[in-house]
Amino acid sequence: MRVxxxxxxxxxxxxxxxxxxxxxxxxxxxxxxxxxEMSHRGKDYEAIHNECISLxxxxxxxxxxxxxxxxxxxxxxxxxxxxxxLKKNGKADFVVTGQWAGKAQSEAKKYLEAxxxxxxxxxxxxxxxxxxxxxxxxxxDYFHICQNNTIFGTRFSxxxxxxxxxxxxxxxxxxxxxxxxxxxxxxxxxxAQKNMGPSGVTVVIIREDLIRDLGDSNVPAMQRxxxxxxxxxxxxxxxxxxIYMVKLVLEWIKSKGGLSEIKAYNEKKAxxxxxYLDSSKMFNNPVEKEYRSLMNVTFVTGNEELxxxxxxxxxxxxxxxxxxxxxxxxxxASIYNAMPIxxxxxxxxxxxxxxxxxxxx
Ligand SMILES: *Cc1c(COP(=O)(O)O)cnc(C)c1O
Numbered sequence: 001m002r003v004x005x006x007x008x009x010x011x012x013x014x015x016x017x018x019x020x021x022x023x024x025x026x027x028x029x030x031x032x033x034x035x036x037e038m039s040h041r042g043k044d045y046e047a048i049h050n051e052c053i054s055l056x057x058x059x060x061x062x063x064x065x066x067x068x069x070x071x072x073x074x075x076x077x078x079x080x081x082x083x084x085x086l087k088k089n090g091k092a093d094f095v096v097t098g099q100w101a102g103k104a105q106s107e108a109k110k111y112l113e114a115x116x117x118x119x120x121x122x123x124x125x126x127x128x129x130x131x132x133x134x135x136x137x138x139x140x141d142y143f144h145i146c147q148n149n150t151i152f153g154t155r156f157s158x159x160x161x162x163x164x165x166x167x168x169x170x171x172x173x174x175x176x177x178x179x180x181x182x183x184x185x186x187x188x189x190x191x192a193q194k195n196m197g198p199s200g201v202t203v204v205i206i207r208e209d210l211i212r213d214l215g216d217s218n219v220p221a222m223q224r225x226x227x228x229x230x231x232x233x234x235x236x237x238x239x240x241x242x243i244y245m246v247k248l249v250l251e252w253i254k255s256k257g258g259l260s261e262i263k264a265y266n267e268k269k270a271x272x273x274x275x276y277l278d279s280s281k282m283f284n285n286p287v288e289k290e291y292r293s294l295m296n297v298t299f300v301t302g303n304e305e306l307x308x309x310x311x312x313x314x315x316x317x318x319x320x321x322x323x324x325x326x327x328x329x330x331x332x333a334s335i336y337n338a339m340p341i342x343x344x345x346x347x348x349x350x351x352x353x354x355x356x357x358x359x360x361x
Pocket of ligand 1: 074076100146172
């Protein structure tokens with residue numbers, strides 16, 4: 001029996017998508033072979049690859065002056081690729097709103113001056129700091145944010161105004177959860193395993209003028225955006241199966257009416273959970289309301305033993321992977337696109353029951 005999996009990633013995928021992949025696993029179309037077995041240079045795979053790119057362009061309304069790249073190495077690889085490729089004046093601005101944002105900054109330090117413009121570390125990353133654009137460095141090579149903080153359950157409710165400095169956003173845990181205006185960004189990157197597909201591929205959406213020729217610098221070929229852009233992400237063997245799965249997820253999103261519909265559904269799901277948390281005397285969401293994530297909902301009882309009991313009992317009900325990130329503890333329900341409203345409702349029903357049964361403690 002399939003469970004409701006609240007994992008932060010790899011995470012749940014739509015059942016329709018998994019069934020389609022299963023049905024096509026041994027033979028894709030009339031190719032006589034599995035996607036996994038196909039040459040990445042053949043026309044069958046090429047069609048999948050290009051369809052995935054064009055569906056993403058259509059779904060996110062990506063302007064013509066942006067390229068879509070498929071890169072391996074996960075979100076982490078982008079922490080290194082962005083500074084190496086965008087370095088010009090040798091400095092960049094960072095907003096540190098959690099562990100991933102912090103890692104992007106500390107990796108960037110290897111290549112340039114990585115300035116922390118603001119941080120929410122003082123209150124365990126439970127909010128997004130107010131930003132004053134007059135404090136931004138006009139000569140920065142880029143301005144980096146992590147738009148949705150997977151571990152702490154916060155998100156930017158509005159984007160910083162960075163003027164001509166390219167805004168770089170780690171959207172690993174919120175891409176495709178709602179429409180975004182791509183033209184506001186220099187680079188958007190997202191590993192697939194949160195909201196787009198299986199692990200193995202990271203999508204990079206990059207404005208063309210930021211795809212630079214790094215000449216004879218010592219940046220490795222595999223870490224240059226230009227290598228991917230010049231070769232339609234087929235310079236070497238791409239993660240073909242992951243890209244195929246992303247294509248199926250994009251088809252599923254299209255069948256649901258696109259990102260506006262997905263957003264409305266996600267808002268409905270998140271509201272069920274947050275409304276309950278706000279009314280509960282046992283469970284508490286530590287995030288300032290304005291910055292609450294639509295995708296990752298964190299909560300605690302304030303009693304570690306009780307948290308553990310909750311996670312264990314929820315598991316018996318088919319509500320799994322509700323533990324918070326190992327660095328913070330407590331609980332976290334990741335409710336990405338593929339989590340059906342029934343799963344969230346079942347979680348809230350269980351929380352209500354648990355609260356009633358354990359409130360004497
Ligand atoms: C999961 C995650 C990452 C790390 O991704 P990997 O693919 O494991 O390298 C980076 N940023 C954010 C926001 C994430 O949620």
